[in-house]
Amino acid sequence: xxxxxEGGVVSLRGxxxxxxxxxxxxxxxxxxxxxxxxxxxxxxxxxxxxxHRFGRLAYGLAFRILRDDALAQDAVQEAxxxxxxxxxxxxxxxxxxSTWLLTLVHRRAVDLVRREERRRTEPLQAGTEPIGREAPDxxxxxxxxQTIREALRRLPAEQREAIELAYYGGYTQSELAERLGEPLGxxxxxxxxxxxxxxxxxxxxxRVEVGPA
Amino acid sequence: MDNGSPHELSAAYALxxxxxxELEAYETHLAGCEQCxxxxxxxxxxxxxxxxxxxxxxxxxxxxxxxxxxxxxxxPNVVPLRQRLAIPTAAVGAVAAVAAIAIGIWAIHxxxxxxxxxxxxKDQKALIDVLxxxxxxxxxxxxxxxxxxxTEKAVLIADSLPAASPGKTYEAWVxxxxxxxxxxxxxxxxxxxxxxxxxxxxxxGTTVAVTLEKGGGVPAPTTAxxxxxxxxxx
Numbered sequence: 513x514x515x516x517x518e519g520g521v522v523s524l525r526g527x528x529x530x531x532x533x534x535x536x537x538x539x540x541x542x543x544x545x546x547x548x549x550x551x552x553x554x555x556x557x558x559x560x561x562x563x564h565r566f567g568r569l570a571y572g573l574a575f576r577i578l579r580d581d582a583l584a585q586d587a588v589q590e591a592x593x594x595x596x597x598x599x600x601x602x603x604x605x606x607x608x609x610s611t612w613l614l615t616l617v618h619r620r621a622v623d624l625v626r627r628e629e630r631r632r633t634e635p636l637q638a639g640t641e642p643i644g645r646e647a648p649d650x651x652x653x654x655x656x657x658q659t660i661r662e663a664l665r666r667l668p669a670e671q672r673e674a675i676e677l678a679y680y681g682g683y684t685q686s687e688l689a690e691r692l693g694e695p696l697g698x699x700x701x702x703x704x705x706x707x708x709x710x711x712x713x714x715x716x717x718x719r720v721e722v723g724p725a
Numbered sequence: 726m727d728n729g730s731p732h733e734l735s736a737a738y739a740l741x742x743x744x745x746x747e748l749e750a751y752e753t754h755l756a757g758c759e760q761c762x763x764x765x766x767x768x769x770x771x772x773x774x775x776x777x778x779x780x781x782x783x784x785x786x787x788x789x790x791x792x793x794x795x796x797x798x799x800x801p802n803v804v805p806l807r808q809r810l811a812i813p814t815a816a817v818g819a820v821a822a823v824a825a826i827a828i829g830i831w832a833i834h835x836x837x838x839x840x841x842x843x844x845x846x847k848d849q850k851a852l853i854d855v856l857x858x859x860x861x862x863x864x865x866x867x868x869x870x871x872x873x874x875x876t877e878k879a880v881l882i883a884d885s886l887p888a889a890s891p892g893k894t895y896e897a898w899v900x901x902x903x904x905x906x907x908x909x910x911x912x913x914x915x916x917x918x919x920x921x922x923x924x925x926x927x928x929x930g931t932t933v934a935v936t937l938e939k940g941g942g943v944p945a946p947t948t949a950x951x952x953x954x955x956x957x958x959x
Contacts, residue, residue, distance in 0.1 A: 538917075545850075545853075546850075546852075546853050549853040549856070549857055550853075550856075552857065553856065553857070556793055556796060556797060559792070559793060559796055560789060560793060563788075563789045563792060563793075564789075567784050567788065567789060568781055568783065568784045569776060569777065569779075569781065570776075570784075571781075571782070571784035571785075571788065572776075572779040572780060572781040572782060572784075573776040573779050575779075575780075575782060576779040576780065581785065585785060585788050585791070588784070588788060588792075589788070589791060589792050589795060592792045592796070593792070593795055593796060593799065596796045596799065597799070600857075607766065607769070607770070608770070610773065611769055611770050611773040614773040614776045615769055615772070615773055617776070618741055618772070618773070618776065619741050622741045626744070653777065653781065656774075656777040657777045657778050657779075659777075660774050660775060660777050660778045661778050664775075664778065675740065675775070678737070678740040678741070678742040679740050679741075679772060679775045680775070680779075682741075683742065684742050684743060684744045684747075685737045685742045685743065685747070686747070688742070700733050700734065700736075700737060701733060703736040703737050703740060703742065704733045704734075704735070704736040704737075706736075707736040707739065707740070707768050707771055707772070708736070708768075710771050710774075711767055711768065711770075711771040714771060714774055
């Protein structure tokens, strides 16, 4: 608790600044849940803080799915606006804010990719973007990435394929069945078995998150 | 045709791999299947972990500003930063209604996570609890407000009280009468807005006040009241 005052004071300075990011970091000591609660109070600064924590990841995800800067930005914006609109109904006990936000980003990106028929599944060229240099949670992000990547690698190839094509490619299960020339039931069970295995591998709580500890 | 168990679809659903009628049918099923809702919640968490396996191109610099502007535009009465506790009452339109439905479905689908709950810092939670359901009374003397929850827990919001000089502290008081003045928390002040979770319940008809006292606080106020708010009887 870096910014704790005496006697139960929590400082949430509301100074407006030219660069909202600078201002946003004044909420850096709050938990993700607390930030979402402030977003529910129409607090722009809290929205900016949320962006600071997850914007880059959200954009990375949207961009991976959409392969288009403008569309990726649209998806991220819609997801954050979704949080803005509905934060008051978010129940902290039921999910991590990061899961919620990333789910919104994913859903939006997948909607767009289906509409635009832009989906591509080949990976970006290796090393397109160096990880490093910006936010302090870079190292943590890299670790998370390594963790999930290794877990994916441990999956049987066909389960991994189904999950990756669905999640990063935006394919529906029916499209996958067609594309892979397999019965729909096979695709369903690959996704289910693979995702269940991934869940167990990552730990039940899937404790992958960024933001301040 | 596939006749697999609908339970199996929780994974596809969490991966957003259902659409059209499949999606509708599954959401109907979900409404009556607690097990599926639990599965979806945990699969959502797993699926969102996949988001971390992406290259991270720097997000465009303008995106944050764009989001904030759009957010502001959606709620014309959005509380500016300095009064952000005001409760927005504007309808946010059809788009928001859709989002509300989406979040409703979302909330139903997610299960409890005890660990997660534990991670919420207690004092922040108390503060947020109050702020998320409270009645606000503006202060007089200096800009601010007192927000009192139905539980009588209260948060004092002080805007722009200059930082207390060394050896001094602001002290909040809950005043229920001349002989009933209780110390209710210390704070430093300083630029911007301060939120002070008061240590005493604030009942209707009492007054919350702030004075500047010597460091460490005093049992009863010794200086002039800098700001105060009388909480109306309900």
